[in-house]
Amino acid sequence: MIIDKVSIDFDDHMSVLTGETGAGKSIIVDALGQLCGNRSSASLVRKGENKAIIEGVFSLTDNEKIANVLSELGMDVDDEIIITKEISSQGKSTIKMNYRPLTNAALKMLAPYLLHIHSQFETQSLFSLKNHIVLLDEYIGKDILPLKEQYLHSYKEMKSIEKEIRRIEEEEFSDEQIEYYEKQYNEIKDFSYTEESLQELENEADILKNYEQLHTHVHAIDQLLSSSDGAFEKIDATLHELDEIKDMDEYEEDYNNLYNLYYSLMDVHNHIIDTFGRYEFDEYRFNEVQEELYEISRLKNKYGYSLDDIYEARDTLKQKIDTAKNRDDVLMKLKQSLKSAKKKVEEDAMLLQNMRQQAAKQFEKDIKKELDDLYLPHAAFKVHFEKAAYTKAGGYDVIFMIRMNTGQSFAPLNESASGGELSRLMLAIKTITLKHSSLDTIIFDEVDTGVSGKVADAIGSKMEQLAQEKQVICITHLPQVAVHASHHFSILKQDKDGQTYSNTKLLDEEERINEIATMLSGDHITKEALDNARTLLKR
Secondary structure: OOOOOOOOOOOOOEEEEEOOOOOOHHHHHHHHHHOOOOOOOHHHOOOOOOEEEEEEEEEOOOOHHHHHHHHHOOOOOOOEEEEEEEEEOOOOEEEEEOOEEOOHHHHHHHHHHOEEEEEHHHHHHHHOOHHHHHHHHHHHHHHHHHHHHHHHHHHHHHHHHHHHHHHHHHOOOOHHHHHHHHHHHHHHOOOOOOHHHHHHHHHHHHHHHOHHHHHHHHHHHHHHHHOOOOHHHHHHHHHHHHHHHOOOHHHHHHHHHHHHHHHHHHHHHHHHHHHHHOOOOOHHHHHHHHHHHHHHHHHHHHHOOOHHHHHHHHHHHHHHHHHHHOHHHHHHHHHHHHHHHHHHHHHHHHHHHHHHHHHHHHHHHHHHHHHHHOOOOOOEEEEEEEEEEEEOOEEEEEEEEEEOOOOOOOEEHHHHOOHHHHHHHHHHHHHHHHHOOOOOEEEEEOOOOOOOHHHHHHHHHHHHHHOOOOEEEEEOOOHHHHOOOOEEEEEEEEEEOOEEEEEEEEOOHHHHHHHHHHHHHOOOOOHHHHHHHHHHHHO
16 A cells, blocks of 8 residues: 555554554554455555565464464464465465465464454444343353353254254155155165275276286286396396306495396286286176266266265155154154253253353443543443343343443443443453453554543553553554553655655654654644653653
């Protein structure tokens, strides 16, 4: 886009990126998003260039989740991984990890454990009720995972039985249909080939098909080696001549080497002749093998593309025939199984719900404390549970309720919170949930929009607290947020030779004072702005 070449080394704790609108701050975040598997576009490539290259070097601590994903992808687990994405001017991209090709799907599996990008758009996701249960589970952490897996297994079992009941109830089993199934089943019921036996059959067909040509070549080999003027006679004569001079040390090794080669060649000859001797052309057998292979090919084309497909079709047909002939009994047994499956789902869902309700009490207290710190002292937060139809997530909907002022009633977030309040609430939730996660790097992309003054200072303070345990990268326009960073980068946009370029600079102490002063007073830096900047930075 507007970056020619830039390299940034983000350190521990909190780093802040500042600069005027359009300087390229968001491009840095977009680049990191590309390394997380975001969709590529030709617009990301600078005009007139053939490609854009983004490379991220991630230092890994002992992270079990990343190790598991890397192992699943067949990648080596190391202390450092390098992700490289190359985007062409046509918008196509290639991805590599440690310079080995990687699919975008694999990158998306890995990315959630490398970094988290929190943007204004994500804050709006609080309006979606389906995200509330996800955030609560993030707060609970790994303790809830066994219960979720147990419930999901029960839920899938129940849905599978329900699907089978619907299929049987909806399918027409006429006499003609049953007869059709039986006809198909009968042609594959005795099918018993394996990949190994099929390979042997194909090899036999090749030999029989090429028997005459094989005979010609084997006979020629035999003549070249064992005829009266063949290789064996000539080598034997050569050995005889060498035998006369082998007493000379210089020729003894040559004699021994040729002697060994002679008998090795005889072994090769014998193997060729013996192997061919096992073959015998039988036209009846040749036709039989050809017909057998044709029938296998026909069945594969009819029922699938592999032997496994044929076996699966056979089992399915057998099941349909049994179901058609014993429909009432099959349905009765399935409905009994469904009753047991539903009971198991109810039990597992209640275990899941009990953990969520218990955790919600502490979650509400923790959010309240964070909201107080973010200058929302009259706000109260509550997690509301509402019985609902069973889904993959459980049997209850989770709804975050908020009361912004004393005396008001609790209401869903999307009905009562303003933009600035919503940003603070989301920051409070993220501060709590991310603090205890295995994620190492968190990026805040202008999440402080719509606030200023002491509220901005409180947001910066929250990020600084989180940065004691995580690597935090923040893009902001607010000096009250920027002063909380340990490292300050300025994004500069410059015009050169009719082109616009964006560069990044790590600021020293004096440069940082000037940057904060600029954020306070604009391009014309006053003495008061400089003094104010020094005061903010010295706190």
